[in-house]
Amino acid sequence: MIEPIEVVGRFNGRSHAAIRAQVADRLGTVTAAIWSERFEELHREAVDSELAPVEGLMETLDAIALPTCVASSGTHDKMRHTLGRTGLYDRFAGRIYSATEVSRGKPAPDLFLHAARSMGVEPAACAVVEDSGLGVRAARAAGMRAFGYAGGLTPAERLEGPGTVVFRDMRELPALITER
Incomplete structure (x- = not known):
């Protein structure tokens, strides 16, 4: 087991x-x-x-004045379903990227680099919010700032690493991004 x-x-x-x-x-x-x-x-x-949105997520997204997207290991079909159930699909329409679009998934940086390129943003200017250790590693490998959300399934110690900011309350994120 x-x-x-x-x-x-x-x-x-x-x-x-x-x-x-x-x-x-x-x-x-x-x-x-x-x-x-x-x-x-x-x-x-x-x-x-x-499934429900992470507490404070909508207010957090409203408070972030930067371009945002979703870059997920899930398929587009899965994201239509999950993001649709949480009211986020329409918010991110046209800026949703799947690991099915690249040859290597997380922890390789390919997905995040693809999303940055598609958004017209340099990797060093990107902030990645992740809830998985593999995603945090992928963000760092892409040369992006990594923010590990420890308010879900993944314990904080699996998100920690060089240059990674770990947080537990989504409402903290706008200030954390601004500080960096």
């Missing part, structure tokens, strides 16, 4: 395809296919019944 904290450390921030490949390597392709189908069903049900 795998403990929940190990699941967070091993899989949070990875694409579904990358997780499925790990399951296939360990348990075989048939099991991976069964797992994938069941996971998608359970994930959709959980999103529909439980």
Whole structure:
């Protein structure tokens, strides 16, 4: 049995395809296919019944005067569903980037570099807000400022690292970005 904290450390921030490949390597392709189908069903049900925006997120986004986007390991279909459920899809329309658009997902910097290029912003001028250790590593590898949100599943110690600001309350973010 795998403990929940190990699941967070091993899989949070990875694409579904990358997780499925790990399951296939360990348990075989048939099991991976069964797992994938069941996971998608359970994930959709959980999103529909439980997903809510992070407390303070809308006010935080309103307070940030910089261009913003979403760069996720999720597919565009998954983001339409999750961001749609939280009221964020329309807010970010046209500025949503998926790991399916690049050859290497997190912890490689490719997704964040792709998003910056698409937004017309130099990597050094970017601030990445991440809730996964892999995402924080990807931000640093891209030469971007990393802000690790420890108010969710990932413990603060998995987000810490050189040049990373870890915070627990989303309402702190505008001031943290301004300070840097």
